[in-house]
Amino acid sequence: MGKLMGRLAALTILLQLGVISWMLSRFVTADAIAMGVGLLFGVMAGIPTTLLLLRSERNKRTPVPPPVRLYQIVSTDTGEIAPYIMKELPTSKEEIVHG
16 A cells, blocks of 8 residues: 555656646746756756765864863962963872972
């Protein structure tokens, strides 16, 4: 039953497109129809071309440098918070305490 309904829907759509095209051809010249069809196919051809260009540009991106880490160090003497920029994470407790 589902296949029959699908075929019937497709046939109805094709029939409607045919009637609309026949009615349109009575008012529009053949040159205008040819121009419209050419425009339609030109736009359809431009879509995959644009997608290919976007895909190729994605591969050419420059690598992003690693972020600089920003830490806040609290002074135990005054209780002030001061920003400190490190290029690498410290590996031992002495490096953290003594800098």
